[in-house]
Every structure is written in C-alpha cells, then in structure tokens.
Amino acid sequence: VTLKQALELAAEKLSVLPDIEAPAFEAEVLLRYCLALDRAELHLNKLKELTPEQVARFFVMISRRLQGEPTNYITGHREFFGLDFKVDSRVLIPRPETELLVEQTLRIIGDRHFQTVSDIGTGSGIIAISLAVNLFRTGSFLNLPGSSLPNVLHNNSTMGVKIFATDISDPALAVARLNAQKHAVDQYITFCRGDLLLALPEPVDLVVANLPYVSTSAMAAMPSALFEPHWALDGGTTGLDQILRLISQLRGRIKEGGAVLLEIGMGQSVAIMDFFRRLYPLCCPQVLRDLAGIDRVIAVVSFHA
Numbered sequence: 001v002t003l004k005q006a007l008e009l010a011a012e013k014l015s016v017l018p019d020i021e022a023p024a025f026e027a028e029v030l031l032r033y034c035l036a037l038d039r040a041e042l043h044l045n046k047l048k049e050l051t052p053e054q055v056a057r058f059f060v061m062i063s064r065r066l067q068g069e070p071t072n073y074i075t076g077h078r079e080f081f082g083l084d085f086k087v088d089s090r091v092l093i094p095r096p097e098t099e100l101l102v103e104q105t106l107r108i109i110g111d112r113h114f115q116t117v118s119d120i121g122t123g124s125g126i127i128a129i130s131l132a133v134n135l136f137r138t139g140s141f142l143n144l145p146g147s148s149l150p151n152v153l154h155n156n157s158t159m160g161v162k163i164f165a166t167d168i169s170d171p172a173l174a175v176a177r178l179n180a181q182k183h184a185v186d187q188y189i190t191f192c193r194g195d196l197l198l199a200l201p202e203p204v205d206l207v208v209a210n211l212p213y214v215s216t217s218a219m220a221a222m223p224s225a226l227f228e229p230h231w232a233l234d235g236g237t238t239g240l241d242q243i244l245r246l247i248s249q250l251r252g253r254i255k256e257g258g259a260v261l262l263e264i265g266m267g268q269s270v271a272i273m274d275f276f277r278r279l280y281p282l283c284c285p286q287v288l289r290d291l292a293g294i295d296r297v298i299a300v301v302s303f304h305a
C-alpha cells in the first residue's frame with residue numbers, strides 16, 4: 001500500500017461520519033503523525049510503500065477516529081495562537097474562536113500598566129501561556145492577521161507582570177504545567193487549583209476566562225462531548241452557571257479599574273451583560289464579535305464595584 005492509497009482509503013472510511021467535515025485533511029494529519037512527516041515530506045513520498053506495521057498503526061488511528069475520538073486526542077497535539085500545545089482527555093481541545101480572547105487581552109495589557117493577570121479555568125493552559133509567550137519572550141512575538149500589536153508589549157512595563165492560571169481540575173493543571181514548560185514560560189505563571197476566583201491568592205488587575213458555556217441539553221448533540229472532560233464543557237441548564245458565578249465573585253478579587261474578558265457562547269451576550277450591569281451598575285460591559293459575526297467575548301475594560 002502506498003501513502004497515497006492509504007490516504008484515499010482512510011478518507012473514504014472517515015467520510016461516512018457526518019461530523020467529520022474534512023475527511024481527507026484529517027486522514028492526512030493522522031498519517032503525518034503516524035509517520036512523523038511534515039506536510040512537504042508527505043507529499044514528496046506519496047508513492048512510497050508503507051510497511052505492514054505502519055499500515056496497521058495508521059488504521060488503528062483511523063478506527064479510533066471512526067469511534068468519535070477527536071483527531072487532536074489521537075495525535076496529542078493542537079495548535080493555538082501559532083503555538084503547539086499538548087492535549088489529551090484531561091483537557092478541552094482548544095477552539096480557534098478563543099484566539100479572539102487572547103488577542104483582545106494582549107491589546108488591553110499593552111494599553112495599561114497591569115501587574116497581575118489571571119486565566120480562570122486554564123485547561124491546557126493555552127490562554128495564560130499564549131499571553132506569557134507574547135509578553136515575555138521577545139523574538140517570538142506573533143503577527144496577528146490584519147493588525148500588529150503595540151510595541152509597548154515589549155518595553156519594561158510588562159516585565160513585572162505576574163500571571164495566575166487556575167483550574168478546578170488537578171489533571172488539567174498537570175497538562176497546563178507541561179505546556180508552560182514546553183514553551184519555557186513556566187517561571188512566569190503561578191498555577192492554582194480552586195473554584196473560579198476563590199483560587200486566586202491576591203486581587204488581580206485582569207481576569208480572562210473561557211469557562212464551560214454549553215448547556216446540558218446541547219452537550220447531548222456534541223460528538224466530542226463523549227471524549228472531552230464533562231466539567232470543561234457543561235455550563236448547566238442554560239450554559240451560564242459558571243460565567244455568572246465568576247461575575248458574582250468579582251468584587252474584592254479584581255482591583256478597581258481592572259479588566260474582565262469572558263468568552264461566551266452563541267446567544268448568551270444579552271443575559272450576561274444584564275447580569276453584569278445589575279451587579280455592578282458602574283460597569284460598561286461591551287460585546288466583541290468573532291470572525292463569524294457571533295457575539296464571542298464580553299469585555300469590561302474598567303471594572304468598578
């Protein structure tokens with residue numbers, strides 16, 4: 001069997017699953033992982049024969065995928081904000097829409113002199129680590145599409161920034177720590193276990209969070225929900241349980257004039273903004289839309305209790 005034939009056969013098998021949108025692409029990702037080849041190498045070697053062991057290993061992966069296991073759990077990797085992260089069943093697979101949250105957080109940190117930043121419900125650590133890489137590791141500064149972040153991010157004002165990354169799940173924090181080491185930013189991040197803001201050892205200037213926001217009923221229709229941690233997705237009957245709990249914990253745990261950025265699900269912005277205004281009438285929550293035009297982030301740029 002040549003690489004090309006294996007890919008075609010695998011793509012055909014994967015195409016029977018309705019939730020696999022790009023079967024040929026996923027087959028290619030898995031074959032590249034199986035053979036440890038990059039994209040160019042795979043294409044140059046398409047007519048080469050696979051050994052029987054390679055064929056067996058590849059089709060074991062394909063059958064795992066056919067049983068619904070996400071490709072990123074099979075390979076153990078996921079790219080986010082231009083960085084490679086380790087992922088497994090202890091953590092949610094990072095979603096591309098969360099890049100908006102990181103991008104906006106970097107903008108706000110660039111504009112202000114914040115000293116303490118927190119990523120609540122860090123999971124695999126993607127938010128805290130993407131922030132740390134961009135704040136502290138000069139030379140790895142990323143170019144965001146269509147824009148450039150202010151240079152202020154690399155002046156001395158960011159050197160004293162402390163980052164807290166929290167989660168209720170110890171297994172998730174173990175993955176986050178590994179990812180922080182992998183990206184050489186573990187010295188900048190303090191990992192804390194605990195319930196939302198109660199895990200923080202001190203009041204912070206900035207709270208960023210991508211908490212569970214899927215309603216319990218919508219989870220039933222999510223193919224990956226069988227594999228991803230339940231507590232990373234399930235936001236209760238309306239999906240809003242954890243987000244509203246975090247908002248109600250803000251007083252005294254975020255400094256006056258601090259900022260809050262929360263990722264939200266489709267159709268949740270009005271209820272969350274109303275709740276925010278009711279609890280903190282002096283705050284002006286704003287909604288930011290993602291590339292698909294969906295309300296995706298609630299931002300309070302200057303918090304007042």
Ligand SMILES: C[S@@+](CC[C@H](N)C(=O)[O-])C[C@H]1O[C@@H](n2cnc3c(N)ncnc32)[C@H](O)[C@@H]1O
Nearest residue numbers: 094121122123167168169195196210211212232
């Ligand atoms: C949607 S996942 C997001 C993970 C990661 N921040 C990301 O964007 O990929 C939500 C995370 O919140 C954590 N979590 C859920 N309830 C929590 C709570 N009450 N306190 C702290 N973390 C919680 C979960 O363990 C999970 O890692």
